Each structure stands twice: as C-alpha cells, then as structure tokens.
Amino acid sequence: MRIDRAALADLATGAAFLGSGGGGDPYYAMLLGEAELARRGSFELVTLDTLADDALVVPCGWVGAPTVSVEKLPSGKEAMAGLQRLEAMLGRKIDAVMPIEIGGSNGLAPLVAAAELGVPVVDADGMGRAFPESQMAIFNIHGISACPSVVTAASGSLTVIETSDNVEHERLARALAIALGGIAHMVEYPLSGAQAKAYAVPGSISVAIAIGAAIRQARAAGEDPFEALFTALWESGLYAHAGILFDGKITDLERETQGGFSVGRIVIEAFDGQSRVEVDFQNENLLARRDGKIVAMVPDILTVMDRETADSITTERLKYGQRVKLVGAAAPAMLRTARALDFVGPGAFGYPDAYVPIERLNGWGA
Amino acid sequence: MRIGVDVGGTNTDAVLMDGSDVRAWTKQPTTADVSSGVAAAITAVLRQAGVAPGAIASVMIGTTHFANALVERSQLDPVGVLRLASPSGEALPPMTGWPTDLTAQIGNHVFLLPGGYEMDGREIAPLDETRIRDAARTLRSSKVDAIAISSAFAPINPAMEQRAAEIVRQVHPDAVVTVSYAIGRIGLVERENAAILNAALTSLAGRVISSFERALAAIGVSAPLYISQNDGTLISATQAATYPVLTIGSGPTNSMRGAAFLTGVTDAIVMDVGGTTTDVGVLINGFPRESSIAVDIGGVRTNFRMPDILAIGLGGGTRVHLDPALYEATALDAAALRVGPDSVGFRIAEEAMLFGGETLTTSDVAVATGRADFGDPSRLPALSDAVLQTVWQRIQTMLADSMDRMKTARGDVTILAVGGGNFLIPDTLKGAAKVIRPPHADVANAVGAAIAQIGAQVEQLVSYDKVPRATVIAQLSDEARARVAAAGGDIEKVQIVDVDEVFLSYMPGRAAQVRVRAVSDLVEGRTADATPEASLAAHAH
Numbered sequence: 001m002r003i004d005r006a007a008l009a010d011l012a013t014g015a016a017f018l019g020s021g022g023g024g025d026p027y028y029a030m031l032l033g034e035a036e037l038a039r040r041g042s043f044e045l046v047t048l049d050t051l052a053d054d055a056l057v058v059p060c061g062w063v064g065a066p067t068v069s070v071e072k073l074p075s076g077k078e079a080m081a082g083l084q085r086l087e088a089m090l091g092r093k094i095d096a097v098m099p100i101e102i103g104g105s106n107g108l109a110p111l112v113a114a115a116e117l118g119v120p121v122v123d124a125d126g127m128g129r130a131f132p133e134s135q136m137a138i139f140n141i142h143g144i145s146a147c148p149s150v151v152t153a154a155s156g157s158l159t160v161i162e163t164s165d166n167v168e169h170e171r172l173a174r175a176l177a178i179a180l181g182g183i184a185h186m187v188e189y190p191l192s193g194a195q196a197k198a199y200a201v202p203g204s205i206s207v208a209i210a211i212g213a214a215i216r217q218a219r220a221a222g223e224d225p226f227e228a229l230f231t232a233l234w235e236s237g238l239y240a241h242a243g244i245l246f247d248g249k250i251t252d253l254e255r256e257t258q259g260g261f262s263v264g265r266i267v268i269e270a271f272d273g274q275s276r277v278e279v280d281f282q283n284e285n286l287l288a289r290r291d292g293k294i295v296a297m298v299p300d301i302l303t304v305m306d307r308e309t310a311d312s313i314t315t316e317r318l319k320y321g322q323r324v325k326l327v328g329a330a331a332p333a334m335l336r337t338a339r340a341l342d343f344v345g346p347g348a349f350g351y352p353d354a355y356v357p358i359e360r361l362n363g364w365g366a
Numbered sequence: 367m368r369i370g371v372d373v374g375g376t377n378t379d380a381v382l383m384d385g386s387d388v389r390a391w392t393k394q395p396t397t398a399d400v401s402s403g404v405a406a407a408i409t410a411v412l413r414q415a416g417v418a419p420g421a422i423a424s425v426m427i428g429t430t431h432f433a434n435a436l437v438e439r440s441q442l443d444p445v446g447v448l449r450l451a452s453p454s455g456e457a458l459p460p461m462t463g464w465p466t467d468l469t470a471q472i473g474n475h476v477f478l479l480p481g482g483y484e485m486d487g488r489e490i491a492p493l494d495e496t497r498i499r500d501a502a503r504t505l506r507s508s509k510v511d512a513i514a515i516s517s518a519f520a521p522i523n524p525a526m527e528q529r530a531a532e533i534v535r536q537v538h539p540d541a542v543v544t545v546s547y548a549i550g551r552i553g554l555v556e557r558e559n560a561a562i563l564n565a566a567l568t569s570l571a572g573r574v575i576s577s578f579e580r581a582l583a584a585i586g587v588s589a590p591l592y593i594s595q596n597d598g599t600l601i602s603a604t605q606a607a608t609y610p611v612l613t614i615g616s617g618p619t620n621s622m623r624g625a626a627f628l629t630g631v632t633d634a635i636v637m638d639v640g641g642t643t644t645d646v647g648v649l650i651n652g653f654p655r656e657s658s659i660a661v662d663i664g665g666v667r668t669n670f671r672m673p674d675i676l677a678i679g680l681g682g683g684t685r686v687h688l689d690p691a692l693y694e695a696t697a698l699d700a701a702a703l704r705v706g707p708d709s710v711g712f713r714i715a716e717e718a719m720l721f722g723g724e725t726l727t728t729s730d731v732a733v734a735t736g737r738a739d740f741g742d743p744s745r746l747p748a749l750s751d752a753v754l755q756t757v758w759q760r761i762q763t764m765l766a767d768s769m770d771r772m773k774t775a776r777g778d779v780t781i782l783a784v785g786g787g788n789f790l791i792p793d794t795l796k797g798a799a800k801v802i803r804p805p806h807a808d809v810a811n812a813v814g815a816a817i818a819q820i821g822a823q824v825e826q827l828v829s830y831d832k833v834p835r836a837t838v839i840a841q842l843s844d845e846a847r848a849r850v851a852a853a854g855g856d857i858e859k860v861q862i863v864d865v866d867e868v869f870l871s872y873m874p875g876r877a878a879q880v881r882v883r884a885v886s887d888l889v890e891g892r893t894a895d896a897t898p899e900a901s902l903a904a905h906a907h
Contacts, residue, residue, distance in 0.1 A: 027555075027660075028555065031458060031462050031463045032457055032458065034463060035462065065485075067485075068485045070552060070553045070554065070555075071485070071518045071519045071554045072451075072454050072455075072482075072485070072518055072519075072554075073454055073457065073458050073554060073555070074454070074455070074456075074457045074458070075452075075453040075454060075455070075456045076456055076457025077457075154454040154455075154490075155454075181454075181484040181485065181488070181490065182485045182486070222770045222771060222773070252839075252865075253865070254835065255867075256876075257869065257871060306657075306658035308655070311658060317553075319866075320862075320864055320865040320866065321656075321863055321864060322658045323656075323658065324658065
C-alpha cells in the first residue's frame, strides 16, 4: 500500500480528529511529508500481518507541549538521529517504523523518518488516539519496556534512556523535553514483529485516511461532514460510537504550558447562552462537563471542531470566539478494558470519577 | 457626514452618509493611477449632495488592491526573509508549501540564521549580528528592499527581531522591514507568512495609499483618511501603508456588513458580484462568519481573523468564451462554452461588446436577455435564444453551486445580492428562499466602509499570582468596552471579539501578556469622529 499526496492530506485530517485535541496540529507534519513526497513519490505502508515475528519495529514521535511545537519547529534531523542510534545500540537494522500515537502530527511524523531510513511504516499505532504521557501506550499496558529509548532535539543533542520502569522513562523524557525547550523527538518501545502484531492498534493509519477522505468527500458534495465522520468511524470497526456533544462558541480559554504539557480548560457556550460545556485538557482533551454533568471521559475521544467545516482544532490552535462543535467518539475496545483503564482512564489523570463509556453517558446506540 | 469609498479592481464606488442615511452614491471606473478614480468618485458624491469638502468629517476607504495583487501575483516586490531560529525550523524553511507561481515572484532570498527564543525565554541560539549584516548586504546588492524578519517566540520576546531590523536598516538604508511580532501572534509559520506577504506589498502599498492621499488633497478634502481593516474597523493611512496585509480581507468584510446594514437582515448568504469575482460569505447574527483555523490568502496560510469567503471567477466583466461562429447556433454543446474565470476587469467600458469592444462578457449576455439595461444594446452581436439561454444557465449554475458550498444547513436560505454585477443574480435562484436586492446594492461595499466599526484593544502585562485571572480579564474587558464607547462606538452593541493571553514563562508569578479586543458599531446618528485604534501591538517588557 502506498500513501500519496492526496492520502497524506486525508491522513492529516483523520489524525487531527483522532488526536482528541492533542498530538499537535498535523499541518507542519503534512508540509514536511509533502516535501518528502516531492522527492520520493509515495510512502510505503504495510499491514501488521506482513511483519516477520522477529522483525524490529520501532515506534516514534514527538514529546512535549503542542503550544511549543508551533514556534519551535524541527531541524529535520531529529528522527533519523534517534533511529540510527537505536540501530547502532541494538546492532541490527530497523525493519519498520510505527507512529507511537495516530493522533495529531505524530500520526504523520514517522512517514518521513521511515522514508529517510528506507523502511516501510506499519499501518498501526500504540495508542489508537493521542495521549499526553508515554506510559499510556498500549505496549506499556502489556508490560513491554519503553527502553532503550532515544531522545533527540533540534539543537542536535541526543540522550539515551535506559530504565526498566516505564513511568520513570516518561518522567525522564518529560524532563528532557523541558530542558530541550519544550519539545523533543523520541524513539521508544522497540518491538518484535510478534509483539507489534499482538498489541498494536491495527489499521489505524488507514482508518485515519478513511476518516479524512470521508470528511473531504462530504464537503465536496455539500453533505454534512459530521455525519460522514461518524459513519467512517463506525465503519472502521475501531470506534464504535460517535456524536456531537455540544454546539456553541468558545467564551473562555485557559491554556498554559506547565511541566512540559499544555494544560488548561475550554469553555464553550451555547449560542442562546443557556447552556455551557467545560473541557479539561492536558495536551489532549480529557473530560467534558455539560452544565456540570460529565458527558465524556478519557480514554474516549473528545475533539473540538469547526462547526461548519468539521476541521479539527487542536488545543494549541483554539482561540477565543471560535464557533465550534464538540465531538465525542468511543475509544477502541482495547483501551477500555479494566487493565487499560488503570493506565488511561480518568483515575490515571487524577479524576475521582469512575469511567463511564461515552455511549452510556449520552444514550447513544441504545 | 462621512464618505465611504470602495476601490475595487473594476470600479471605485463612493457613498456620502449622514448618520445612517445614504445621501449620495456613485460608481466610477477604477483608474490605472487609482487616485483620479478616487477623486472623481468623491467629487461626484459631494456634488450630488451639494456638500462642501470642508463639511466632511472623515473618509474611509476599503480596497481590494492588495488582495488582488496577491491573488493575481502582480505588482509584488521580491522579499528578503531573515528567520532567526536555527537550527530549529530548518526542516521547514520560509515559504514551504507556498504556490510556486507566488514564490517565483517573491524569490528565494531566504536566510536561516541563528537566534530565536525558547518558551522559557532562553535563547535557542545567540543572535549572530555579523551574519545579519552579511544578509543585509547581499539583499542590498541584489536590490531587494522589502524585508521580512521572523523569530521563534517573538510574541513573548521581540528583542531579536527588533535588533535584527535595526542592523538591516543600518546596512541597507533603502530597506523596508516588516517584523513578524507586529502583525501576528503565536504560530511561527503563519506569522512569518503574513510578514512575508506584507513585505511583498511594500511598494504597492506605498503607491496606493499615497494616491489616496493625493486624491483627497486634489479636491480639497482635509478630513482624516482611514483605511478599513480585515475585521471592519479602521486604521490610519500611515498604518495601512506599513501593514497593508491587515487590510487584505476588508473587501468582503465591507460588502457583508454593508449588505447587512442596507437590508437589516442578520442571517443570510451574501453574494457580492464584482467585475472579476463573486465573493460569497455568510452572515450570522449580523456578523460575517469567520474561518476558525487558518485563512488562505492567495494560497498562503495565515492566522488572521477574516470572513470565511468563497470567491469564484464570475463577475460582470467575466469573459464568455464561445466561438463567434456559434453565436447564432440553435443548440449549444456544453463543451463549446466556457464562462471565465478571466475578466476584462476595469477595461469593461472599452472591451465589452456593449461598449463597442470585441469581447463577449457576462454583462453583454445579461443585457441581451433583458436582465440588465446599460451600454448600447445595438452594438451587441446577433445571439440566438439557445445560446443566450445556455450561457445564462451556466452563470446560474455557477452561482447556485457557490451558494451551496457556503450553506451551513440544508434548506433554502436568504440571499443578499449586492455589488455592481448583482444583475447576474436573478430574483429566484435554485436553493434560495428569497433574493433581496436592497437599495444601493451596487455600492454595498462603500456603505460597509462608511459604517466602519469602532475597535479598541487593551494589552497588559499581568501576574496571575497577584490578581486572579477572571478579575484581570473582566477588568481589561471593561476597559476595552469603555474605550470603544469613548471612540464613538455603541455601548449597547459592543462585543468582546478576542481574548488572547501569552504566558511569559521566564518571568515569575505566572506572568502573562493579556490582550482584549472589543468592537462595536458607530453610534447611530453620531456623525463621525471615528478614530482608528490607538496602537497596534504595544509590547510591555
């Protein structure tokens, strides 16, 4: 399977939605991808089942605060430097690269890295969306070590992290990202082909492309792009429920870069002023309360979109006064198991509330 | 009394308004020198109304000149770009992803130089003054005078951009420098794009704004001259000459606000048919619908707040491409006909057949079918009914498609038909509940300029550890509202349109630079001491 220029644009649209507000605006990653495509023609995408069990499959992506990523842009050498160091340390060639998370710019970034390295990208990812912290990857939930892991920055600096504790790995990576200006590239969770096949979220890149294509086609045909999005999510087999949670205007936005994350709260008021929704975020949108009542909780996907065009608006692109729809979607089932929720449920973000699936909170699909 | 002028590619329109009454209006051809057309239009409305030039309190001009220059890739200066951020950002050099026909005009005079700041205020790399001097020298010897300077995190610390601009001006005295922090907020690529576009308009802006001033002087109007901004508020002529990019969306804003004002309708699709293009926009609650994420100007991404507009290549001067041998055909194959996207523009009065020219235009077809009445119909060639019907249907389909693309909900909508070419929109259009064509529809743009909004912006460096955030925002909002009222804005209609905070992480006490912007309509009946905003970005450090 190949990803050409049109598919890249669809991937950007789909990944922006699946990012749940995080992962960074895919626009810059798309520009980088387009420049690479001009040199190479297309990117190679392979399905999980084509991987040999003993293949070396390496997830990667950017770590830090998206609010920084719009000012501090990549030098372009970060990913290659990290991947090549990993090859040197493991004494073998990487067979394929994978996005650590499909959401946001991280869903696209590995395409260029893989092309430069001359290997394919695997149609899968480690989160099925985007999460703010590294140990929220599905691979950690299944007990795989994040290390050896390599963190690189625009300055040219390179740091290898070796620890058996994946939470400590995240803590170290976060501290490094802060020290490096708030954003860094990370190679992590090196996998065997067998592990990738067993645990990665399958097909998520092609799902993101299909979502983007559905929105694009609906716009071109003058049809409702939100309905097209919901249909595409349902047809993907990964995201079983989706719907509009709120429609209104952003009337307050608290957004601060703290501890290596972009954290804050969005307030959206209905146009009649009678109702409002508040969304908490830590890079990603985590939890939404409509008039005080919870309507969506992490790990379910929660994305702010332009109310007419259905463009996803990542947290760093939110602005006062934007007219938006808040859209929710059920997370993939593998993120909703009791064990997964310990890592990616509301409790993992300090909320006292027990997880309730978005379809139950909103009476969808009953 | 005040005068609103709209300088388009084809026509220069003017209205003279007294309070909310349109006392006089005119439509004159835009002239190649711009100023004689403006002078003619203003003279015409003064004469019609019997008003002396000295009775005019202010003149507001909206122009699409700068937008057209970018769209048509004409009259643009080559631009030298200095980006202070390296090694960060080298993967995405300036103008990445820009249309190649635009970069061909702007050239590749790009310097990726060390500099810029981290989020926490540290330097990414120290400024290398020698390399800035070298770049300025190179640009000087290449005769590149328009220069854009960008730097990472300039909105939290503009010092490097300022210092670099100083050095460039020393080495290259003819340079006209645009610094990114003056025209944009967080988002390096978008801010830098806007700075480059602004720099590319340097010569044109100087020529156009000074031609406006000459026109006013020539006819003895000494009232202050204001230029419409993207959001419908005003800036001074001097500011517009320095920051033309801030006025680039004013054409659609003025036509939509003018249409809303003339009809009293608050929710509708506005179709402004000019000579070259039709701009289609959406009014919601009386305000133009804005793009949420990024606005493309001439194919370049920026993060300006601007109406979300669909422009199609169809206007009153649009060329109808059809082999003259087929003019009297009894049936017409769809493939034999093309309408636009090219236009005869301001040469319509010479080139359209109605005026004795040799180019078949949409205006010729509208007059031939009896939908409009101007020019000299006897000069029109013989056109069969089948041909006329086919061309007219094609025009209707183009309009209906554009309306459909801008619709936000299923169902029929109200259409406000304005602009000099509004005769191309019939009273019934597929998908429209009704078509409203208000009095003075032809000059809605100029009316929009004349009823400019009053804007005010307050910006303050605050510490949230000392004063709670909600208190700060409430205080600044009150102050912005008060300033709008003091400048002549209607306190009843004032709206807070932007609250923007940039955290200055390198300062203690949760320091943030908070900017609140309010706008309102000019108070009804208040004749006109509309003043532009006090300042553009004023930085507190």
